[in-house]
Amino acid sequence: MTFRRFVALGLLVAVLGCADRSPPPNRLRFAIIPKAIHIPVFEYARIAAERTAKELGVEVVWRGAETTDEIRQKEILESFISQRVDGIAISCLNGDLLTDAIDRAVDAGIPVITWDSDAPKSKRLAFYGVNDVEGGRALGDGLAKLLGGRGRVALITSLGADNLQKRLEGAQAALAQYPDITIVETFDVRDDAVRVAEVIASASQRYPDLDGWLSVGGWPVFVRNALDPVDTSRTKVVAFDTIPPAPDLLRAGKVQLLVGQKYFGWGEESVRLLKQIADGQHPTEVYHYSGIDVVTRENVEAYAEQWKRWEAGR
Amino acid sequence: MIRRRLVSGASAALILAIEFALFAFVLAPRDGRPSTFANLANVGLILKYSSIYGIGAIGAAMIIGAGGIDLAAGSVIALASVTTGHLFVVDGWPLAIAMAAGLLIGALVGAVAALLVVRAQLPPFIATLGTMGVARGAAFVITEGRFYDLSGHLPAGFAPFGVPLGAWPGVLMFVAAVIFHVVVIYTALGRHLLAVGGNELAACYAGVRVARVKTFVYVTGGTLAGLAGVVLAVVQGQGKADLATGYELDIIAAAVIGGASLSGGRASVVGAVLGSLIFGVLRNALPQIPGGTYADRLIIGVAVLLIAVMDRVAARRGD
Numbered sequence: 001m002t003f004r005r006f007v008a009l010g011l012l013v014a015v016l017g018c019a020d021r022s023p024p025p026n027r028l029r030f031a032i033i034p035k036a037i038h039i040p041v042f043e044y045a046r047i048a049a050e051r052t053a054k055e056l057g058v059e060v061v062w063r064g065a066e067t068t069d070e071i072r073q074k075e076i077l078e079s080f081i082s083q084r085v086d087g088i089a090i091s092c093l094n095g096d097l098l099t100d101a102i103d104r105a106v107d108a109g110i111p112v113i114t115w116d117s118d119a120p121k122s123k124r125l126a127f128y129g130v131n132d133v134e135g136g137r138a139l140g141d142g143l144a145k146l147l148g149g150r151g152r153v154a155l156i157t158s159l160g161a162d163n164l165q166k167r168l169e170g171a172q173a174a175l176a177q178y179p180d181i182t183i184v185e186t187f188d189v190r191d192d193a194v195r196v197a198e199v200i201a202s203a204s205q206r207y208p209d210l211d212g213w214l215s216v217g218g219w220p221v222f223v224r225n226a227l228d229p230v231d232t233s234r235t236k237v238v239a240f241d242t243i244p245p246a247p248d249l250l251r252a253g254k255v256q257l258l259v260g261q262k263y264f265g266w267g268e269e270s271v272r273l274l275k276q277i278a279d280g281q282h283p284t285e286v287y288h289y290s291g292i293d294v295v296t297r298e299n300v301e302a303y304a305e306q307w308k309r310w311e312a313g314r
Numbered sequence: 315m316i317r318r319r320l321v322s323g324a325s326a327a328l329i330l331a332i333e334f335a336l337f338a339f340v341l342a343p344r345d346g347r348p349s350t351f352a353n354l355a356n357v358g359l360i361l362k363y364s365s366i367y368g369i370g371a372i373g374a375a376m377i378i379g380a381g382g383i384d385l386a387a388g389s390v391i392a393l394a395s396v397t398t399g400h401l402f403v404v405d406g407w408p409l410a411i412a413m414a415a416g417l418l419i420g421a422l423v424g425a426v427a428a429l430l431v432v433r434a435q436l437p438p439f440i441a442t443l444g445t446m447g448v449a450r451g452a453a454f455v456i457t458e459g460r461f462y463d464l465s466g467h468l469p470a471g472f473a474p475f476g477v478p479l480g481a482w483p484g485v486l487m488f489v490a491a492v493i494f495h496v497v498v499i500y501t502a503l504g505r506h507l508l509a510v511g512g513n514e515l516a517a518c519y520a521g522v523r524v525a526r527v528k529t530f531v532y533v534t535g536g537t538l539a540g541l542a543g544v545v546l547a548v549v550q551g552q553g554k555a556d557l558a559t560g561y562e563l564d565i566i567a568a569a570v571i572g573g574a575s576l577s578g579g580r581a582s583v584v585g586a587v588l589g590s591l592i593f594g595v596l597r598n599a600l601p602q603i604p605g606g607t608y609a610d611r612l613i614i615g616v617a618v619l620l621i622a623v624m625d626r627v628a629a630r631r632g633d
Contacts, residue, residue: 037608061601061604063601066610066611067559067560069559069560070552070554070557071363071366071546071550071557071558074550075359075363075597075598076601078359079356079359079598079601079602082350082353082355082356082359083350083351083356083602084348084350094461094552096463096465096551096552097550097551097552100465100551159459159460160461160554160556188459190556
C-alpha cells in the first residue's frame, strides 16, 4: 500500500518535473500578483505584463489566489519572498494585512511595487493605478448629472480593499454636494460578480423607486444580465470598469456611464518599473497615476477602437 | 487497531517526505543558486500556513473517527478571529483574555453542534451546515463588514515567551497533536471514540457512553477551530468575518488523507497534521513551477484522488 502511494505520487510529481524551469542565466525574475486570478480585469494586466517582459528580456511569474482569499494572497507573496525573486508587483486584496510582508521583502532587498490596489502604510517603492478618490468622484458627479441633482441612489462596493474604499469615499463626497440626492443603502458584494446580480434583483424589489445605481467596481458590468431587473427608463447606472462586455451594456442603454482604468498599463508599467529599479533607477515619486477614461454612449466607439490598439500593444 | 493507526501516520509521513524530496529535486536550480524551496525559511513558511489547517484537522480527524463530520470549521475560525479582535481592539481587553474568549466561542459552537447531533438527532452534515451558517453570520454581525487590526495594537517585535510570532502556529499545532495523539491512542476515551465511529450500536451495548463521546469530539473540534482562528488573528494581525472561507473542505481532506475514514472508526491525529503538511507543500511548491498558474487546484485535486483511491484499494485488500 505504502509503495503504491509512493509510486503514484512520484509519477505525478515527476511529470511536473519535466517542465523546463531553468531561466536563462542572469535573467531577472519578477512576480506579478493580482488580487485573484478569476477576476476578469486582471487578465489584461497579465497579457501586457507577459508582452512587456518579452520585450525587456525578463521573466514574469503571474500567480494569484483562485479566490479573493487574503491569507492565500499573503502566503503567495511570502512564497515569492522566500524564492528571492528580483521584484514583486502586487494588487493588494488587503493592504494592511500585507504591509508587514511587503516591508520584509523590501528590507530583504526585493523591490515591491503595488498596482491597482495599494498598501499605503508599507515600504513599497511605487504605486501604479488610478487615483481612486478621483475615480469615485467621477462616478458620483456623473450619476448626479444624469439625475439632474436629485433622487434616491444605491451604492455597490466590496469591503476590505483600499482602492475600493477610496473610490467609495470619492463617490460619497461627490454625491454629498447634492442635498437632494439620498443614498438609500450601500451593498457589499464581496468581489463576487454572481452575488451582485442577486443584490441588484432583491434591491430592485425593495426600492422600486430607486433612481440610480453606482458601483465602485465592475461587478454589474462583468456579466450581461446582472442589470436586467433594473428599469433603465427610470434608473440610471454608473459603474467602474470598461472591460468587455461593459461597452455592449453601454450601447444597449443598460448602463449610462463607465469609468475605465489602464488595465494593460497595470501589467506593462509594473514590469517596466521593476526593470528600472533593477537597473538602479529608483522612482523619484511613489504615486504613478494612470488617469481614468470616462466612457458614455457618445464616445464608446472611439474607446472601442482604442481598446483594440491596446490589445495589439500599440 | 493501534498498529493500524500507527501505520496510517507512518504512511502519511512517508508520503510527505517523498513529496518534499521530489519537489526539492524538481525545483533545485540548475545554475548553482541556492534552492528557493528546500531552505529553512521556506520550510518555516510551509509550517506557518499549514498549521491553521493542521490545528483544525486534528479536531476534524477525531470527529470523523467518531462517525461524524464538521462543516463549520472555517466559519468558527472566522468567528473566533473576530471575537478576539473585537475584544482586544475595540473593548481593550488584555490579549490573553481576548484569546481565551475566542477559544470559548469555538467550544460554544462545537457544543451547539453536539446538542443538535446528540439531542436533536440531526445528521452531522445538516447540523454542522447550520452551525457553519450561524458562525459565519455571527462573525459578519459582529464586524458589520469591517475588520479588526490586531497588528496595530501589538508591540513591535512581539514574541510571546521569546518565540517569534510566526513560529507560534507550528508550535501550537505540534502541542495539540501530541496531546490529542495521546488521548486517541492511549486512553479509554480514544478507544471509545473510534468504537462509536466503527459501530455505534455495538459501542453502546458495550457500555460506551456514546452521547458523551460525541459531545467531546464536537466541543474539542470547535475549540481547536477556535484556536486556529485565534492564532490567525494574532499572527496575521487581523480578525475578519470572511477569513477562512472554504477552509473546512481542506481541513476535512487533510484529516482523510492522514488516515481518517469518512465511514467512521478510523482516525489518526498525527496523520491529520501530516495531511495538512502534504497540502501545504503542494500549495507552496506548485506556484514555483512555471506555466501552471491555473492548474494548481486541478493538480491538488488529482493528488487527493490518487491517494484516496490507493487507500481505498488497500483497505479493501486488508479487509
